[in-house]
Every structure is written in C-alpha cells, then in structure tokens.
Amino acid sequence: MSVVERLRARVGDALFLRIAGPGGYAERDRIHLTPGPRWFAPDSPIRRVHGDSATFVGGLRALLLQSLHPLAMAGVAGHSGYRGDPWGRLARTSTFLGYTTFATAEHAQEMVDRVRAVHERVRGRAPDGRPYRASDPHLLTWVHVAEADSFLAAHQRYGEKPLSADEADEYVAQSGQVARALGAEDVPRTVAELAASLNAYRGELEATPAALDAARFLLREPPLPWSARGPYRLLAAGAVALLPAWARSSLEIDSPFGRILGGPAGGVAVRAVRWGIDPVARQGRRW
Structure with a gap:
C-alpha cells in the first residue's frame, strides 16, 4: 500500500468513527450483513442520497434550518446536549439514518420504535411559555421537511450522481415513509409538495x-481540533x-463571501471527504 493509500485509509477511518461513533463498525456490520428484506431497494434514490458524501x-444545512422553529429548537436546547456532546448526537443521528435506509426492515422498525420512545419523554416549555413535545406530529413533520429538503x-448540488426529476420525487416519497413511521403527518410526497410544505412553515x-447560539456554535465554534477547522x-x-436567503438573513449568517464562494467551497470540501472515505466504502465499512 502506497503512502497516499495509507493516508486515505487513515482519513477514512477517522471520518467514519467521528460520524458513526466508537461502535460504528459493529453497527455497520449489523446493518449490512444481517440477511432479510429491506425497506428500500439497493439502487433506490434514498440509498443514493444518504450514501453520498454530500450528506x-x-x-x-438541516440543523441550521431546523433551528428556526422555536419549539423544535427548545427541544434541542433542552434535551439533546448539542453543546456538551455534539459528536454523540451526530453518531445517534447517523446511526438512525443508516438503519432506516440500509438495514433490514425488522431492524429499521426497531430503530424507529426506539426513537419514538425517546420522543415521548422529550417535552417541556419554550422560553416564551409554549409547551412542546418531540412526539408532536406537526414538529416531526417540520424536522423531516427541513432534513429532506437539505439532503436533496x-x-x-454536490452529489456524485445527481437525481433526475422523477428520482428526486421518489426520494421525497421514500424519505417520507420514514417520517410517517416516526409519527409525522401531512408528509410531502413530491419535490413540489416539499417546497410547499417548507413555505407553509x-x-x-x-x-x-x-437558534442564533446554535448557528454560532455550528459555524464558528465547532468542537474540532484547530487542524480540522479549515476543512x-x-x-x-x-x-x-x-x-x-431568508434563512441566512434570519440566522445572521449571510455575507457576500458566502453567496459568491460558499458553493465552490462546499464542492471542494465534499470532494475531499469523498476522497478520504472512498477506501472505507470499498471495504464495505460505510453505511
């Protein structure tokens, strides 16, 4: 193995373990090596989207967008530990995505049931006094809409093989299947419905x-060593x-630099991640 290949392997392992957590390889084996029917076919749009480094x-983007709903943000701030344990939250989210997209139907449903049980315990009051419940179908739909719109x-923009218009509609319908399993209602089934739902909120x-604090934390105070902050x-x-544009303005993160160079910068970063994680994918270690 050449020096470059060894470097790629180390980078890939580091990325995978950061995203999936210390037990990521064991979870990956359970997801991919357990025989049985899956919710989604191997080349389905949801697998292509969720398996690409553009995620x-x-x-x-989804975290930033979701933060703009005061009740959803109150739940995150009060219960998720996003400041105290951001990588743990990331690992839990990526594991849920891995199971519901790639695992057996039985294991996917087990993961959904586990998350629904957690949602039932997450409740409280926002700073303005309004009550919230993580199991509220309306809030679940908002979280799903923000995620589906962001991943798509x-x-x-950055995926290795962008979807056709029909495939994009299929992605929205497939991701909506998971959202409905979690308890969301009035879930969009097409790209047009997704845009309309986002606008309705x-x-x-x-x-x-x-929300402003979360944006600062995610964009300016990431829990990373200095060497990793540039990428x-x-x-x-x-x-x-x-x-x-309205979301950037609301979160006070709009700038001429971002509007002009943000897209190319994101493209460079995704290609770099893909370069690092491809060896992991070839070894069957990716979600």
Missing part, C-alpha cells in the same frame, strides 16, 4: 436566541450557501 453538507439540495419560524469551514460554507 455532510446536507446534515449541517446538497445531493443535487414560514410563519412559525423565528431566529430565537437559542470544516469549507463544508459549513457550502451548507450556508444552500440555505434559502
């Missing part, structure tokens, strides 16, 4: 102090560039 950008936008969205900032710039 790094899409996931960050990132894939179409606009009147409920607000950049609360918690991360490229990913972050790509995520910000994909946000709607």
Whole structure:
C-alpha cells in the first residue's frame, strides 16, 4: 500500500468513527450483513442520497434550518446536549439514518420504535411559555421537511450522481415513509409538495436566541481540533450557501463571501471527504 493509500485509509477511518461513533463498525456490520428484506431497494434514490458524501453538507444545512422553529429548537436546547456532546448526537443521528435506509426492515422498525420512545419523554416549555413535545406530529413533520429538503439540495448540488426529476420525487416519497413511521403527518410526497410544505412553515419560524447560539456554535465554534477547522469551514460554507436567503438573513449568517464562494467551497470540501472515505466504502465499512 502506497503512502497516499495509507493516508486515505487513515482519513477514512477517522471520518467514519467521528460520524458513526466508537461502535460504528459493529453497527455497520449489523446493518449490512444481517440477511432479510429491506425497506428500500439497493439502487433506490434514498440509498443514493444518504450514501453520498454530500450528506455532510446536507446534515449541517438541516440543523441550521431546523433551528428556526422555536419549539423544535427548545427541544434541542433542552434535551439533546448539542453543546456538551455534539459528536454523540451526530453518531445517534447517523446511526438512525443508516438503519432506516440500509438495514433490514425488522431492524429499521426497531430503530424507529426506539426513537419514538425517546420522543415521548422529550417535552417541556419554550422560553416564551409554549409547551412542546418531540412526539408532536406537526414538529416531526417540520424536522423531516427541513432534513429532506437539505439532503436533496446538497445531493443535487454536490452529489456524485445527481437525481433526475422523477428520482428526486421518489426520494421525497421514500424519505417520507420514514417520517410517517416516526409519527409525522401531512408528509410531502413530491419535490413540489416539499417546497410547499417548507413555505407553509414560514410563519412559525423565528431566529430565537437559542437558534442564533446554535448557528454560532455550528459555524464558528465547532468542537474540532484547530487542524480540522479549515476543512470544516469549507463544508459549513457550502451548507450556508444552500440555505434559502431568508434563512441566512434570519440566522445572521449571510455575507457576500458566502453567496459568491460558499458553493465552490462546499464542492471542494465534499470532494475531499469523498476522497478520504472512498477506501472505507470499498471495504464495505460505510453505511
């Protein structure tokens, strides 16, 4: 193995373990090596989107967009530990995505049941006094809409093989299947319905102090060593560039630099991640 290949292997392992957590390889084996029917076919749009390195950008965009709903953000701030344990939260999210996209139908349903049980315990009051429940179908739909819109936008901009229009509609329908299993209602089934649903939530969205704090944390104070902050900032710039202009303005993260160079920066970062993680994928170690 050449020096470059060894470097790629080390980078790939580091990326995978950072995303999937210390037990990531064991979870990966359970996801891929357990025989049985799956929710989605091997070459389905949802597998293509969630298996591409562009999900790094899409996931960050989704977190920023989701933070604009005051009740959803109150739940995150009060229960997720995003400041105290951000990598643990990332590992839990990526594991859920891995199971529901690639695992057997039995294991996917087990993961959904586990998350629903957690959601039942997450409740409280936002700073303005309004009650919230993580199991609220309306909030679940918002979280799903923000995620589906973000993953799709990132894939179409930075993915290795962008989807056709029909495939994009199929992706929305397939990701909606998971959202409905979690308890979401009125889930969009096409790209047009996804855009309409996102717009319908606009009147409920607000950049609360918690949302602004989350944006600062994600974009300016990432829990990374200094050596990794440069590449991360490229990913972050790509995520910000994909946000709607109204979301960038609300979160106070709009800038001429981001509008002009954020997209190219995100492209460079995704290609770099793909370069590092491809050896892991070839060894069957990727979600």
